[in-house]
Amino acid sequence: MKCAAVAIVALAIAATNAAAGQAPRGGKAAKASQPARGGGNPNRAKLSTPAQLNEKAPATFKARFDTTAGPFVIEVHRDWSPLGADRFYNLVKNGFYDDTRFFRVLEGFMAQIGMNGDPSIQRVWGNANFNDDPVKESNKRGFVSFAKSSAPNSRSTQFFINFVDNSGLDGQGFSPFGQVVSGMEVVDKLYSGYGRNNVPDQSRITAEGNAYLMKEYPKLDAVKRATIEPVAKPVE
Secondary structure, rough: OOOHHHOOOOOOOHHHHHHHOOOOOOOOOOOOOOOOOOOOOOHHHHHHHHHHHHOOOEEEEEEEEEEEEEEEEEEEEOOOOOHHHHHHHHHHOOOOOOOHHHHHHHHEEEEEEEOOOOOHHHHHHHOOOOOOOOOOOOOOOOOEEOOOOOOOOOOOOOEEEEEOHHHHHHHHHOOEEEEEEOOOHHHHHOOOOOOOOOOHHHHHHHHHHHHHHHHOOOOEEEEEEOOOOOOOOOOO
16 A cells, blocks of 8 residues: 555655755653653544544634643644644544654754554555645744645645744645644754654554654654643633
8 A cells, every 4th residue: 555654744844954954953852762651542433434533623722732741732723724724623632643753853943743653543544635725824933734745635644843934835835724832842842863864764653653663763752642622611
């Protein structure tokens, strides 16, 4: 089976990073040598059939990511990137990102995540692409976009958080759907020591999941649990 996950982040991100000459450096991993303990309750029945995850996202919502480096919160605006917001909402709500690794963290560029640690789940999502959205916001520091290849409509589950102003990605079709509004200092310290020349093999992540990453890349930071934050009720 063709592995679209490999293409999804072969991405213009790599080309942009190389052109900019940005050099990665080591980073501090908070308990990164230990496997993440998921505390969530992934909906395996729905995750095994991507077509079931089709709920429309609220106009705005927040997703909290509890990671081995600490917590951060992404605020999503559906009007920025409607299809991206819908996909992200469904994945977070149903536990897709629980116990997943930040497998590509390039200092001075971005942090990328979104390959499920369970091969049986990742295999079905590798080709679950969805259509592009127009780019309405810019890939500035803290803004969040889905990864994709140069092919149209190639977004799936992988997303990245911009460490710096990467507005050069806007013209390549990377449509931000949200922004880190709390915990950007946590994102900044995600382990980046493997650099851009020793990035995990996506085909092996698909085939072996977290077993491969824990053995070959034990310092990667991970999501312990991702949840949709409840909407605060107005005070009467």
